[in-house]
Amino acid sequence: MSKPAQKWAVQTRTTASTVFAVIAVLAVVAAFAAPFFVSRSVIQDLFFILTMLVLAQNWNLLAGFAGLVSVGQQAFVGAGAYAMFALVILAGFDPIMALPVAGIFAALLAVPTAFFVFRLDGAYFAIGTWVIAEVFRLVFAQWKVLGGGTGTSLPRGTTHEMVGVPLVKELFDVKSSAAADIVTYWLALGLALATVGFIYWLLRSKRGIGLASVRDNLQAARSVGVDASRLKMIVYVATAFGTGMLGALVYVQTARISPDAAFSVTDWTAYVIFIVVIGGIGTLEGPFIGILVFFILQNLFADYGSWYLLILGLIGIVVMLFAPRGLWGLFTGKTGIQLFPIRRRLIGGQLTTSSREDTHG
Amino acid sequence: MIWVDTIVQGILLGGLYALFAAGLSLVFGIMRLVNLAHGDLIVLGAFLILTLVTALGLNPLLAALVAIPLMFVLGWGLQLVVLNRTLGDDILPPLLVTFGLSIVIQNGLLQGFSADSQRISAGALETASIALGPISVGVMPLLTFLSAVAVIVGLNQLFYRTALGRAFRATSDDPVTAGLMGIEPNRIFAMATGIAFVVVTIAALYLGTRANFDPTIGPARLIYAFEAVIIGGLGSLWGTLAGGVIIGVAQTLGAAINPEWQILAGHVAFLVVLAFRPRGLFAKGG
Numbered sequence: 001m002s003k004p005a006q007k008w009a010v011q012t013r014t015t016a017s018t019v020f021a022v023i024a025v026l027a028v029v030a031a032f033a034a035p036f037f038v039s040r041s042v043i044q045d046l047f048f049i050l051t052m053l054v055l056a057q058n059w060n061l062l063a064g065f066a067g068l069v070s071v072g073q074q075a076f077v078g079a080g081a082y083a084m085f086a087l088v089i090l091a092g093f094d095p096i097m098a099l100p101v102a103g104i105f106a107a108l109l110a111v112p113t114a115f116f117v118f119r120l121d122g123a124y125f126a127i128g129t130w131v132i133a134e135v136f137r138l139v140f141a142q143w144k145v146l147g148g149g150t151g152t153s154l155p156r157g158t159t160h161e162m163v164g165v166p167l168v169k170e171l172f173d174v175k176s177s178a179a180a181d182i183v184t185y186w187l188a189l190g191l192a193l194a195t196v197g198f199i200y201w202l203l204r205s206k207r208g209i210g211l212a213s214v215r216d217n218l219q220a221a222r223s224v225g226v227d228a229s230r231l232k233m234i235v236y237v238a239t240a241f242g243t244g245m246l247g248a249l250v251y252v253q254t255a256r257i258s259p260d261a262a263f264s265v266t267d268w269t270a271y272v273i274f275i276v277v278i279g280g281i282g283t284l285e286g287p288f289i290g291i292l293v294f295f296i297l298q299n300l301f302a303d304y305g306s307w308y309l310l311i312l313g314l315i316g317i318v319v320m321l322f323a324p325r326g327l328w329g330l331f332t333g334k335t336g337i338q339l340f341p342i343r344r345r346l347i348g349g350q351l352t353t354s355s356r357e358d359t360h361g
Numbered sequence: 362m363i364w365v366d367t368i369v370q371g372i373l374l375g376g377l378y379a380l381f382a383a384g385l386s387l388v389f390g391i392m393r394l395v396n397l398a399h400g401d402l403i404v405l406g407a408f409l410i411l412t413l414v415t416a417l418g419l420n421p422l423l424a425a426l427v428a429i430p431l432m433f434v435l436g437w438g439l440q441l442v443v444l445n446r447t448l449g450d451d452i453l454p455p456l457l458v459t460f461g462l463s464i465v466i467q468n469g470l471l472q473g474f475s476a477d478s479q480r481i482s483a484g485a486l487e488t489a490s491i492a493l494g495p496i497s498v499g500v501m502p503l504l505t506f507l508s509a510v511a512v513i514v515g516l517n518q519l520f521y522r523t524a525l526g527r528a529f530r531a532t533s534d535d536p537v538t539a540g541l542m543g544i545e546p547n548r549i550f551a552m553a554t555g556i557a558f559v560v561v562t563i564a565a566l567y568l569g570t571r572a573n574f575d576p577t578i579g580p581a582r583l584i585y586a587f588e589a590v591i592i593g594g595l596g597s598l599w600g601t602l603a604g605g606v607i608i609g610v611a612q613t614l615g616a617a618i619n620p621e622w623q624i625l626a627g628h629v630a631f632l633v634v635l636a637f638r639p640r641g642l643f644a645k646g647g
Contacts, residue, residue, distance in 0.1 A: 067452075069452060069453060071397070071460065115636075116632055116635055116636065119635055119639040120591070120635075120639075122452045123389075123394075123452050123456055124395060124587070126395065126397065126456055127395065127584065127587040128635075130584060131584055131587070131588065131628055131631065131632075134581075134584060134628060135629075135632070138624060138628070139625070149621075265580065266464075270464055273457065274461075277457055281453065305471075305472075306467075306469075306471040307472060309464055309467075309468040310464070310465050310468040310469055310472065312464070313461040313463075313464035313465035314461070314465055316457065316460075316461040317458050317465070320447070320453075320454055320461065321443070321446055321447070324453070
């Protein structure tokens with residue numbers, strides 16, 4: 001009784017998160033150094049994994065944290081990719097320099113898009129975003145200079161002269177095409193780090209608390225002054241930027257574009273949704289787990305064509321029905337471990353050992 | 362005269378879109394469930410009818426009559442076993458489960474029937490036309506439109522004149538209170554989805570006999586259906602017909618100007634309505 005009461009404090013860090021932070025730094029260093037040790041085909045696989053990770057993190061921010069379930073993120077992949085092609089072919093840009101401009105273009109397109117789709121509630125928002133993506137596909141298919149409906153390729157050799165490629169070519173003593181793969185891989189790694197970093201920062205900031213409160217109880221959030229529509233708008237435009245830049249980067253690597261491929265709902269949204277759902281929606285860790293499962297499944301079943309997508313769809317349905325928080329949700333529910341410390345726990349005071357039920361975030 | 366003809370064709374095409382939309386609207390109205398697999402289910406229905414026609418040598422109309430009870434049971438079971446589990450305050454589960462279902466149906470059909478274009482042969486009906494004053498109208502498009510009107514009249518009768526319709530409306534307004542009155546919401550939802558699947562099968566018959574179809578065209582049908590529902594305003598089946606007609610006319614007018622603009626013109630009409638009348642043209646209530 002005479003013991004002075006401890007002060008209350010909000011803590012986010014956990015032992016697991018500290019250990020993870022150290023491992024993560026090592027993993028990032030290893031990933032940057034990878035081109036020195038592994039073959040070109042591994043680099044291409046890693047590039048693919050990183051691009052899907054960026055898409056998954058962006059979609060997860062939209063659907064899992066902001067409650068904006070979009071089925072139309074291919075709109076921004078395609079818009080970013082087409083912007084990059086236009087800048088390179090029509091304005092003579094270096095493809096690498098075109099990437100941020102492509103991201104800005106996608107973000108700018110997101111503003112009028114939001115005007116339309118934000119008028120649709122909840123579930124109808126999903127189909128609304130799909131309509132917008134279709135409109136984008138049909139409009140870009142009318143752009144005859146960029147090949148219309150059949151598409152076009154980057155001029156020969158463009159990617160061999162990109163910023164950094166000659167340097168990498170000399171450094172690694174490889175062909176220009178292999179050097180271009182290494183450069184795009186590093187850029188994908190940088191984009192993935194920036195995306196995860198941005199989302200982590202956002203969720204730790206005041207806006208992250210706002211988002212969580214909007215998700216958990218809209219009325220209560222509004223009553224304490226959280227501007228829900230402004231927050232959703234910020235998230236929508238930010239993810240359009242990231243998704244657009246990623247789209248441009250993917251098409252720097254492929255160097256060939258067509259409206260059907262660039263605005264494909266299967267490639268840019270369906271896979272991404274399954275990755276996030278299987279891994280665990282609404283967590284930063286989920287997309288990492290999901291991408292691993294996705295990559296393994298793809299290597300096992302990709303030769304079976306439509307069977308592969310069928311199985312992926314069934315797994316997605318089963319996970320959503322029986323483990324709606326995904327694989328990571330199952331794991332963290334059993335162990336309480338979280339690697340990205342975004343939950344705020346109240347410690348101190350009388351209840352020094354705050355249980356997991358007391359966590360918010 | 363060419364413009365009158367184009368507009369009449371558009372109105373009749375709108376009947377098909379209203380058929381696509383009626384099932385979507387029915388399910389959303391009763392249980393607030395947006396079924397992202399709706400378009401793929403229409404395509405599934407078309408493949409079922411096609412299979413019955415080719416395997417049993419049935420007339421398409423007869424095949425549709427056989428397909429209707431099968432599809433009803435499928436819808437009823439799907440709702441009872443899968444979709445009822447997803448209903449609740451969270452919009453994520455129903456959306457993601459039906460999105461998964463859409464991918465499963467598409468790829469299942471691709472596996473079973475390949476990506477080839479198919480068509481249900483309706484014999485002489487396909488090319489038959491009748492003269493309406495100065496313009497001639499295809500019999501199939503006319504039948505489609507009349508079927509859409511019949512389906513809407515039928516659904517309205519069901520809603521407002523039968524005990525089942527009362528149960529639908531009661532559950533839609535307040536499932537908990539309806540439950541206290543002895544209505545089991547889960548059974549009512551299963552019944553509603555079953556009936557929606559009947560409408561889906563009727564839509565499938567016309568989808569399959571009027572034009573070529575393949576396993577991948579489902580999502581586009583979902584989008585047309587959705588646009589018709591939003592233009593018409595939630596909760597109004599006649600509004601949905603009007604919405605379908607607006608999309609249909611916009612598409613045929615667009616195609617008359619430039620064939621590449623057909624689909625785009627329909628989407629633009631939808632966006633214009635969304636910009637100026639976001640609650641639709643004929644929304645019920647506030």
